[in-house]
Amino acid sequence: MKAGKFITFEGIEGAGKSSNISFAERVLKQSGKRLMLTREPGGTPLGESLRELLLGHQHDGISFKAELLLMFAARAQHLDSKILPAIERGEWVICDRFTDATYAYQGGGRLLDSAAISMLETLVQGERRPDLTILLDLPVSQGLERAGKRSAPDRFEREKHDFFERVRAAYLEIADRDPQRVKVVDASLSLQQVQQQINSVLSSFLESV
DSSP states (O other), X not given: OOOOOEEEEEESTTSOHHHHHHHHHHHHHHXXXXXXXXXXXXXXXXXXXXXHHHHSSTTTTOOHHHXXXXXXXXXXXXXXXXXXXXHHTTOEEEEEOOHHHHIIIIIIITOOOHHHHHHHHXXXXXXXXXXXXXXXXXXXHHHHHHHHTTSSOOTTTTSOHHHHHHHHHHHHHHHHHOTTTEEEEETTSOHHHHHHHHHHHHHHHHHHO
C-alpha cells in the first residue's frame, strides 16, 4: 500500500485555519484521498490533556522551557500513536499546526534557542517532516482583531502585539528557508480569495505526487 501524505496548516491567531482546513478536506476528498484531520497540541488523549494545560489559564506562570517540553511531549505521542500509523495505512493527514508552530511561538515569540528546538525535533521526529505546509499569513493587527471576535482569549492569545510580530516573522523566515515545502497564502483577503490560493497549492501538490 502506498503511504499517505502529511499536510500541515500554520498561521497566527485569526488566520482562518479552521475554515480553510475544512475547505482543504473537501478538495482532497474530491480527489479520492482518505483523510484524517488532527491538531496540535492535542490529537490524542494525552495530547488533549496537555493542550488544556498549555492553552488554559490554570498555569499562567509556566516556564518557557517547560512549555517547549510539553509541546514536544504531546507531539511524540501524537506522531507515534496517530499520525504515523495513519500515513502508513495510506491516509493523508491534515494537521492544524505542527513543529513550525514551535519554532514560531516558542522560538520566535518566546525567544528560545532554535538549536534546542531543533534537537527536540530530531529526537521526536527523526527525519519525518510535513510533505506540504500551508502558511496562512496576514498582518498581526488584522489577525488579532479577527481572533478577538471569536472567543475568550487563551493563554497565548493574551500575549502582547510584539510577541505575535515575532511569531509572524519566524513563520515567514521558515517559508523563506524552505519554499518547496512551505507555501504562503495571503490570508488577509476574502475567504473566497484565500481558498482560491489554497486550491491552487493543493492542485499543484496533487500533480506532483
